[in-house]
Structures are given as C-alpha cells and as structure tokens.
Amino acid sequence: MTSTEGARLRLVSVSKRFVRAEQGAAAVADVSLTVEPGELLTLLGPSGCGKTTTLRIVAGFERPDTGQVLIDERDVTGLMVYRRSIGFVFQNYALFPHLTVFENVAYGLRVQRLRDPVVRERVGRVLALVGLPGYERRFPNQLSGGEQQRVAVARAVVVEPRLLLFDEPLSNLDAKLRVQMREELSRLQRQLGITTVYVTHDQEEAMAISDRIAVMQAGQVAQVGTAHDLYRAPGSVFVAQFIGRVNLLPARVLRVSPGQATVALWAREITVPADRVGVGGPEVSLVLRPESVGLLAEGASAPDGEVTVRGVVRGRTFLGEKVEYTVEVDGASLLAVSYDPLRHGLFESGGRVQVSCAPASLRLLGAA
Amino acid sequence: MSPAAPEGSSRAALRDPVLAPTVLLLWAAVSLFVLYPVTRLLVLTFWDGGPTLAPVVELVSSWQHRRALGNSLLLAALVGGIGTALGFAFALLAVRARLPRGVGGALDAVVLLPLISPPFTAAIALIFALGPKGLISYHVFGIASLNIYGLGGTLLSETLTYFPIAYLTLKGVLGNIDPNLEDGAFSLGARRGRVFRTVTVPLAAPGLANSFLLLSAASLADFATPLILGGTKFPVLPTQAFLQITGLYDMRGGAALSFLLLVPALAVFIAQRWWTERRSVVTVTGKSGAATSIKSLSPGAVALLALVCAVTVLLVLTFYALIVVASMVRALGADNSLSSAHYAHVFSGGLKAIRDTLVIAAICMPLGGLFAVVLGFVVARTRFPGRRALEFAAMINYALPGTIVGIAYLVAFNDPPLALTGTAFILVICYVFRYSLAGTRATTALLAQIDPSLEEASASLGARRDVTFRRVVLPLIRPALLAGMTVLFIRAMTAISATIFLVSLSWSLVTVRILEGITNLELGQASAFSVLVILLVYAAVLLASLAMRWLNAGNLGQAGTLLGG
Numbered sequence: 014m015t016s017t018e019g020a021r022l023r024l025v026s027v028s029k030r031f032v033r034a035e036q037g038a039a040a041v042a043d044v045s046l047t048v049e050p051g052e053l054l055t056l057l058g059p060s061g062c063g064k065t066t067t068l069r070i071v072a073g074f075e076r077p078d079t080g081q082v083l084i085d086e087r088d089v090t091g092l093m094v095y096r097r098s099i100g101f102v103f104q105n106y107a108l109f110p111h112l113t114v115f116e117n118v119a120y121g122l123r124v125q126r127l128r129d130p131v132v133r134e135r136v137g138r139v140l141a142l143v144g145l146p147g148y149e150r151r152f153p154n155q156l157s158g159g160e161q162q163r164v165a166v167a168r169a170v171v172v173e174p175r176l177l178l179f180d181e182p183l184s185n186l187d188a189k190l191r192v193q194m195r196e197e198l199s200r201l202q203r204q205l206g207i208t209t210v211y212v213t214h215d216q217e218e219a220m221a222i223s224d225r226i227a228v229m230q231a232g233q234v235a236q237v238g239t240a241h242d243l244y245r246a247p248g249s250v251f252v253a254q255f256i257g258r259v260n261l262l263p264a265r266v267l268r269v270s271p272g273q274a275t276v277a278l279w280a281r282e283i284t285v286p287a288d289r290v291g292v293g294g295p296e297v298s299l300v301l302r303p304e305s306v307g308l309l310a311e312g313a314s315a316p317d318g319e320v321t322v323r324g325v326v327r328g329r330t331f332l333g334e335k336v337e338y339t340v341e342v343d344g345a346s347l348l349a350v351s352y353d354p355l356r357h358g359l360f361e362s363g364g365r366v367q368v369s370c371a372p373a374s375l376r377l378l379g380a381a
Numbered sequence: 382m383s384p385a386a387p388e389g390s391s392r393a394a395l396r397d398p399v400l401a402p403t404v405l406l407l408w409a410a411v412s413l414f415v416l417y418p419v420t421r422l423l424v425l426t427f428w429d430g431g432p433t434l435a436p437v438v439e440l441v442s443s444w445q446h447r448r449a450l451g452n453s454l455l456l457a458a459l460v461g462g463i464g465t466a467l468g469f470a471f472a473l474l475a476v477r478a479r480l481p482r483g484v485g486g487a488l489d490a491v492v493l494l495p496l497i498s499p500p501f502t503a504a505i506a507l508i509f510a511l512g513p514k515g516l517i518s519y520h521v522f523g524i525a526s527l528n529i530y531g532l533g534g535t536l537l538s539e540t541l542t543y544f545p546i547a548y549l550t551l552k553g554v555l556g557n558i559d560p561n562l563e564d565g566a567f568s569l570g571a572r573r574g575r576v577f578r579t580v581t582v583p584l585a586a587p588g589l590a591n592s593f594l595l596l597s598a599a600s601l602a603d604f605a606t607p608l609i610l611g612g613t614k615f616p617v618l619p620t621q622a623f624l625q626i627t628g629l630y631d632m633r634g635g636a637a638l639s640f641l642l643l644v645p646a647l648a649v650f651i652a653q654r655w656w657t658e659r660r661s662v663v664t665v666t667g668k669s670g671a672a673t674s675i676k677s678l679s680p681g682a683v684a685l686l687a688l689v690c691a692v693t694v695l696l697v698l699t700f701y702a703l704i705v706v707a708s709m710v711r712a713l714g715a716d717n718s719l720s721s722a723h724y725a726h727v728f729s730g731g732l733k734a735i736r737d738t739l740v741i742a743a744i745c746m747p748l749g750g751l752f753a754v755v756l757g758f759v760v761a762r763t764r765f766p767g768r769r770a771l772e773f774a775a776m777i778n779y780a781l782p783g784t785i786v787g788i789a790y791l792v793a794f795n796d797p798p799l800a801l802t803g804t805a806f807i808l809v810i811c812y813v814f815r816y817s818l819a820g821t822r823a824t825t826a827l828l829a830q831i832d833p834s835l836e837e838a839s840a841s842l843g844a845r846r847d848v849t850f851r852r853v854v855l856p857l858i859r860p861a862l863l864a865g866m867t868v869l870f871i872r873a874m875t876a877i878s879a880t881i882f883l884v885s886l887s888w889s890l891v892t893v894r895i896l897e898g899i900t901n902l903e904l905g906q907a908s909a910f911s912v913l914v915i916l917l918v919y920a921a922v923l924l925a926s927l928a929m930r931w932l933n934a935g936n937l938g939q940a941g942t943l944l945g946g
Contacts, residue, residue, distance in 0.1 A: 074837055093397070094840040101841035107834035111856045120852075121842030172842060 019050035019208040020085045020175040022071065027080030029066055040066040041077070042232040053202050053209040055219040058229035059255070064212045065180055067229070071210060072178050073097050084175060095124075097176075100169030100207070104181040106161045108153040114140070114164050115149035121172035139171040142201065159190050166198065170205060177202065177209040183218060195222050216256050220244075228252050244302075246376055253300050253378060260306070260347050261378065262299040274377060279322040279343060285375045298378040305374035306349035308338060308360060309367040319369040326360045342368055399846040404765055407756060411774045414814045418789035419777060425636040425792055436637035449616040450641055453601055456532070456617060457645070460539045461597035465589055467540065467693060468547020468596075474686045475548075476555040477678050491694050492545045494701060497922060499875040499892050499914045500605030501899060503538040505907055506700030507610065509707055514714050516703065534610040535617075541697060542606065543599045547592040554588030555581075573679050587656055594653035601646050602782030604878035609899060618642040619784040619878065626788065626882070636792060639785040650780040701915075708909035723909035731910060734894045741805055741888070742873035745812045750866040753817040754858055757824025758850065762833065779818040783878025786815060791882045803885030811879055816872040820865015827861045828854075860932050867925040871918050 029041040041063040048054045056064035069075040071082055073094035082090045089097055108117050115136055116123075122132045140146050143163040153161055162182060169177060182198070183191045199222040202209050213219050219226050220240035227237045228251075236248040240256075247253035250261065264276040274287040278299060285299065307319065308326075315321045327346060328339035336354040340347045347368065351357055360366055426436055440446045471492065475485055495503060511518045511529045518527045529537075558581065566576040582589075604619040611617055618638055626635035678686075707713040711720040727735070759765075760772045778786050790811060794801040801807040835857070839849040855862075877892040884893050891910055898907030 072837075072841060074840075093845075094837070095843045095845055097841075098843075099841050101838065103834040103838060105832055105834060107832060107838040109835060109838070109853055111853075120839065120844075124839075124842055124844045124848060124852075168838075168842070178841075 019052070019206050021050050022046075022048040022176060022208055022210065023081075023083040023086070024067070024071070025081040025083065027067070027070055027077045027082065029063075029070060029075060029077045039063075039232050041070065044080070044229075044232070044234055046227055046234060046237070048208055048210060050208055051206045052224045053199070053211060053222060055211045055213060055223040055226045056229055057213060057216060057219040057226050057255070058235075060214060062229040063232035064214075064229045068178055068180055068210055068212045071176065072099050072101050098172070098174050100172060100174035100177045102162075102165050102169050102177070102179045102182045104184055106153075106165040106182075106185075108161055108164055108168075110153050112152075113149065114145070114151050114153070114156070117153065117164055118168045118171050120168060125172070135171055136167075139167045142170075142204075143167045143197075158186050159194060162186065162194060163197075166201065170201070170207065174207065177205075177207045179209065179211040179213075181213055182211075183213070184215070191218070192221075198222060220256075226256075228255060230255075247300060247378065250298070250378065258303055258348060260301040260303060262301055262345075262347075262375075264297055264299045266295045266297055266377075276377070278375075279320065281320060283320055283372050283375065285372050285377060287377045300376045300378050301347075301370060301374065303337070303348040303350040304352070305370055306340075306347060307369040308340070308349055308351060309369060310360075311365050311367060313367065315367065315369040316371075319371050321367045321369040324366050324368045326362050326364050326366055329359065329362050331359070340366065340368055397846060400759070400763055400765065403755065403759060404763075404771070407759065407775075408767075408771060410752075411771065411814075414810050415774055415778050418786070418793035419781075421793040422636050422639060422785070422789040425633055426640045429633075436633055437640065440634070440637050440641060445616060446621060446638065446641070449618050449621045449638075452532070452611075452615055453617040453619075453642065454645060456535060456539070456607075457597040457600040457649070459536050460543060460600035461593040463536070464540045464544040464596040465547045465551075465592045467544040467689070468549075468592060469551050469585075469589065470686050470689045471544070471548040471693075472551035472555050473678065474683070474690050475552055478683045478686065488690070488694070491697055492548055493922070494697060494915070495542045496545045497871050497875065497915070497918045498542075499895055499911050500603075500877050501609055501892075501895050501907065502704060502911050502915070503542045503700060504534075504606050504609040505707075505899065505904055505911065506703045507534055507538050508904070509703045509713055510700065516714060517699075530610055530612040531615045535607050535615060538606045538610055539600050539603055541693070541700070542603075543596050544693075546595050546599060550592045550595060551585065551588050554585050554591075558584045573682075577678070591653060591656045594649050594656060598646060598649045598653065598780075601642065601649065602784070602878065604782070604784050604881075605896070608896075619782055622784050622788060623881070626791070632788075632792065635788050639788045642782055643785055646782050646785070647780065704908045704911055707905055708912045710905070712905060713908075720905075723905040726906055727909045727913060731891075731894055731906075734889045734891050735913070737805070737888050738874060738891045741808050741812070741890070742870050744805070744809050745816075745869045745873050746866040748809065749813040749817045749869045750820055750862050752813055753820025753865040754824045754855070754862050755850075756817070757821040757861065758828065758854060758858075760821070761825040761828045762836065762854075775814075775821070776818060778815045783815070783876065783880075786811065787879035787882035790879070802883050803887065805888045807883050808880055808888060808890070811883060812869060812873050812876070815879060816869050816876070817865060819868035820861060823861035823864040824858050827858050831857055860929060863925055863928055863932065867921060870921050874914050874918050874921075 024044055024046045027041055027044045028039055030039045044063070044067055046054070056067055058064045066075060070077050073089070073092060077090065080090070081088050084097070109120065112120070118136045118139060119132050122135060127135075136149070137146070140148065143166055145160060145163050145167065148156070148160065148164070153164070156164065165182070179198070183194055186194060195218055202222075211219075211222065223240060225237060225239055226243055228235045228243065230251050236243060236252045243252060243256045247256060247259075253259045253261065262278060264278045266274055266276050267282060268275040269287070272286065273284050275282055275284045276297065276299065277283075307315070309315060309321070311323075322342055324340040324342040324347065326338055327341050330337040331354065335350050335352045336359060338349045338351065338360060340349055349368070427433060429435065471488070474480065475488055480488070507529055508515070510516055511527055511534070515527065515529075518524045528534075562584065563576055563580050566580045571579065602619065604623065607615065607617045608620045608623070611620060618641055622635045622638035622642065625631045625638055703713070708723050709719060709721070710717050711722065756771075756775055760768060781789075790807060791802060793799065794807055801810075831854075835853055836849050839853045840846070844852065875892060877890070877896065880890055881893060881896070884890055891914055895907045895910045895914075898904065898910060
C-alpha cells in the first residue's frame, strides 16, 4: 500500500443541536479545528462532550446546523457520506456479519466496481499490512476482538481514503490488547500518512498515539495541543483534571515580570514560570502534578531551591511500582505519588512529613 | 450519543437520491390502495349530494342492526376474555411447568393448527360434532335438542380458533419475566399463591391486556364463523354488512354498517398499540443471569392447568379428525362409507380455484415481502417528514376488519377508471396491503438488533443507500422477508373476509369454494378443500421453519402472533 498524500481537514464554527430533549444543550457548539495533512488528531473528552458527534459530522453521518467542513479547502458540508472518501472505524467494528473477511475488506472496492484481480490484489496487500493473511475465508464471528479490529481497519484503509476516522476503536478490547493495538494503529497511520481523526475518552491512549489532542468539554474545544503541552500547561481546571491527575493549589499573584510571576504559596513567596498571566485578579490556581510532590521525613533537608511545608499523611495506597499518599497541608489535602517505594520506604498514615516541590514544576493555571 | 438513524435531519433525507423516490412510491401505493378506498367508503356513508348522517341514523334506529352491533361487541369481549384465560393457561403450562421436551413441541404444533386453518374449519367441525345430528352430542350423548347456532356455538368456535394468539403472546411475556423477581418474593417469605398474585400476574398484566385486545379485534373482524354459526338468531356486523351488499345489493347500507364496525375495531386497535408500547416497561429487568426453576405453581395448579389444556387439545384434535374423516366418507353422520368422491371433486371442479389461489399466493409473496421489508426499513432507519403518518397509514388495512376492506375496495375499484374487482390484480393488492404488516414488524424487530453502524460503514465505503440496502440490509433481514412471505402465503390460502367481495368467475379462491360447499350443504367437499389447504399451509410452515433454521434465525413464533385478524 502506497503512502497517499494526506488531506487537510478544516472545521469552521461547526455547531449541531439534537432535536430530542434528552440530548439537552447543543451537542457540538462552535467547533473550529484544523488537522494538517498526515496528522493524527485526537478528540478527547468525557462521554457526552460532543467528540463522537464531531467525528460523525466530519464523516457526513450527521449534518451540522451551522458551520462548514472542508477537506483540502473544498466545502463538503452538504456532500453525502458515500462521496466523501473517508475510512471510518467503528467502536463495535461494524463488520458485515454475512460476509467473509475477504468480502468485508473488498466491500468498498466492489462498490467502486473494480475488476476482480485488482480487488484480490489490494485486499491481499492490506490484509498482509494488518497481519491477517490467510484469514480471507473466515467470518467475523470466528474472529477474536483484536482480529475483528484489524479487519475493520483493513476495510477502512483499502479504499485509500483521504481521511481516516476512528470512533473509540479500542474500547471493546481488554487492557493488554488495547496497548498493543494502539501501537499498531499508530505505526500503520504513520506508514500510510492518511490524515486521521481519532475519538477516545482514554487520556493515556490519546497521549500515546496523537500528534495533537483536542480536549472537548460540553460540545466545545477546551484546548488543543500536543500531549506534552496539555500536561505541562493546562488551560483550564477541566483540562488539568482530565489529562492526568493534578493538585490545584490556591495562590495569590504578587508581582508579574516577563516570563515569570511571583506568587504567595504556603506563606512564602515563590517565582514560577509564566509566559502570559491570565486576567481575573490576583487569586489563581497553581498546577502541581502528584509526581512532582516530594515527601521527606521530618527534619530531613530538602534539595536546593525547593519549597517545603509541613504536612500530615492521611492516607496511603500501595500500588507496587508507586505509592499514593494523601497529605494534609494547610487544612487542604494534597495528592503525592512516590515511585519505587521499595527503595524509598513508606510513610505511615498519621505521620508528620515535609512536603516539597520545585518552583519550576509549578505552573499558573491558564498561563501558557 | 449516536442517534438511531443515519443522517439525522428530515430535510437531509429529502435530498437523498434514493430515499426520496422510495418514500414517494410508498406514499403513492398506500394512498391509492389504503387511503383512497377507505375515503370512498366514508364518502359513500356520509355524503349524498351533501353531508348526511342519514344512513348511520337509519342503521342505529333499526333494531336488527343495533342488535348486530351489540352482539359484535359482546362476542368480542367474551372471546377476548375466555380466549385470553385459555391462552394464559397454555402459556403457564408451557413456560412454567417444565414439560418434557416432546410435549412442549407437540403443544405448539397443535396450537398452531387453528391459526393456519382456513376459515370455517372450526365451524364445520362444530356442526359435525355438536350439530343437529352431531357425532358427539347425538351419537355419543344422545342429545337431540342441542342447538349450536347462535352465541354459544360462535363463541366456542371463535375461542378455539383464536386462543392460540393469546398463547403465543403470553408465552413471550411470561418467558421474559425474570425468575429472580419471583425468587425475590419467595425470599421475602411469600407463599406460592401470593407470589403468583403479587408478582407473576401483575408483570404479565400488560401482556394479558394486549392479548385481550388482539383477540377482541380478531373476533370483531371474524366473518366466517358467525356466517355459519350465527345464523339469523345471532347477527353480527360483518355478516350483516355482507348480506346487505350481496343479498340486498345495498352498497350504501353495507358501507354504513362497515362504518359502525370500523369505530370499535379502530378503538381496539389503537388501545392495543398503546398497551404494546407500554409493555416495554415490564421487560426492563431483561434476562436473568442464572435460570432458576419456577416455583410459583403448586403441583395441584399444574395438574389443573394440564387438565384444561388436555381437554382443549383433545377438542381441537377431535375437530380436525372429524374434518379429515368427513372428507373421506360419503356423508359423515348419515352415510359413513369410505369414498374418494370429495377429493375427486376437489381435483376436478375445484382445481381451478386451487390453481388460482396458488398463482395469487405466488405473486403476493415476493411483491408483499419486498413491500414489507422496504417499508420496515424506511420506517425504522430513516427520518423524513410524515414518517409516522406513513407507518400508520400502511397499517390501516391490517387494523380494519376484512369485511370493511373488502367493501371499501368494492366501492373504490368497481367502476372505471379503476375497475379492478374480479381481477387477479385486485386480489393480490388486497393481500399485499392487508397482510404485509407481519413482514414489516419482523423487519423492524430484526433491525432493532442490527447496529446502524453497519449501514454507516457501508456508506462510508462509498455505497449509496440502495446499494447498502441490497448488499448489507437485505441479506441481514432475510429471516424477516421469509416470515413475511410465509404469512402472506398462509393468508392467501386462508383469508376470505375481504376477498369474498372481490372474487369473480375468472378468479376464484379455495376459501370461497369452501363457503360454497357449506352453503350448498356439501360439507364433505368443504372438508376436503379444508384438509387440502391445511396440508399446503402446514407444508409451507414446515418449509419456512427449515429455511429459518438454515438462516440461523430462530422460529416463526413472532410471525405467528400476526396470523390472527
């Protein structure tokens, strides 16, 4: 299978409201996005956030109330699904149960009325690509979940679509297979170079495969960026809490200077990196990831430059590779994760500790 | 998050190059063959140079017709009540008494008999068994004064004919009740009777109501049984309407009588729809994990149920045995010597009717089957303005008693430019629009289990809607198509109430020949025709069941409930 020139996908102010009352507010509200040629963009969000509806609008299964869908700058908003040249991989795979693996994969080629030798050649090639040669004559119900998944992918890519759309494709697989399949999908997508939109609610999956992630909330795009950007500098409480786990520490901005801000935290002044401090008064939240929180025995000295505060361990969960502590600091509870507990030892619940963190790992919420 | 229908909005559907013409075609067909005749019937009743209520007022003021209305309603209520009770007994026994495997199957086979029999079968058998010189009443018990003509005979015959509808409906309902609910009641200390009263019956109540309404509708619509057994003592609306037209050539009077019947029939139909939609509340608990055995029936109760069912089964079997015997002897009850005369007649003089019926059935099946699945698909899987209206309009001919449909067709298609009565065409059309509903319902039921993503997958791979229908949907709903076609075949072989108005010398039907046999007092001939029809239909059902098994699609059970009416 040759690598095709990926298409550029652009959504311009797309909105969609469902008529039925239980669907509540707008499913998709004023979403604008650009997916660059060959890029894999993930729509990530909790269920009901509008990510699947957005994907279905791109596919043409749903028509937006307002806004446009452009593929390579051509407006396809009014185009029927079957004219859009897309490959869609469904959550339940949607393999035709009455057709063999071969005929499932060949379906799109047969619809194009391609000649038999061409169909055979291309189906054979794509089945090899997904690692299922020799499966041609089986029926979907004779395949495992992972195999069905591969057939679904093969069926979607064999027609050499301009866009590849995935709707939670791994959610029906068990945890181990999910990790393996997402690596395969990622490799395949890179190899084929097809512009891809991928929907998932699993942030780890999104971080593992995406070039960029668009976090969606209540029908809107909350933030777009690489996994690293989103984790390091979340733009809102929602994004901070949805991508990974987070401590949000209330603080007060004292001074702002180029590239940094001085805030009051735990009754001392700390300077944290901040390229742009959001408006909204001096009261801010500081983002502190649990793994950036250090715990030290009382009396031990913290590494240079770190800020420390006293705390009391209120809860402990031993998870093998790591320990999660809930520590009470200034009357609020703080989550701390400590790796390699066999080496570092454990703190007892109820014990007094020193909590430390490096100013560089603190970030003003909403500051990029 | 994903709505049921692909391509959400109604407006979008109208631009679909395949859907729009299909919907237009369906509307055109339904308008011409459903709405137009009914409208003509209403116009004939209520318009005479201007709006008028005269024909209806005249009817209601006539003592005879008022009595027919009262009788129809009384009969419908009695058949509904007794038939439901009997069906419930059968269903309890089948679902809850852990019968040996063979017995359950045999029960189903016997119960199917009345459902697939031509009309009159039970009536003829009743005359043989309990009539003036009845084999049972006179020859066994020596009673000469027993009169089966009237309410009693009609009620007995209709109940035996229609209780299988209740049985099939209630079997499904009881089977869907989670046994854990009963176990729960037991665990809270309730005794058997109490569990039955406070858990089982309330959960089955919507099913019981549904079954009562189905049976009432079937009885309201029944034309054949009261024609034979009602006599002048027990007039009901369908027979009165028939006699008004064929006896008195009073089309307007017949139309007005039809209207009188239309009101309760439609009321019952709408009530039944309402109940069926409510029923989903009950099955919410779904399937239970572990199938526990049922304990809410005491051994005594099981024995009582078994007795009731055994007597009923015996009665049904006796009736059918009588029909078979009557077809093989010169004159049952009078001259019991073996004779092949009746069959000789069937295969000589009767051959044309058999051939005509089979030809019409053969045309009906693919036509009606296709209509049924396309309608089912369009209604279940697409959105367009007026979708619900189309669904309802397509159901009207099924919901109305056959007599009304027949008279409406007679009114609408007797004169140019649409002088179609007496042609094979009108018979086919009548069956297609009256009996396709089974296929449509089977289609929507099947589609409910098929994820719309299959169709979306096809569309995403470049297939237009018609290509998707042909290559993906149709292969998946083959069982529904088969069920629909089987019901059409059975109906084409056994229906009479509507088609009696539409037959002619050039196109006759077996059922009409049976009626002629009865009115000419040639019961042996009528029996021979009946046996032949039963054998043909049984063969068809058997064939369809085999095909179903081959398609891996369960049984014809659901279609069975649609056979009544």
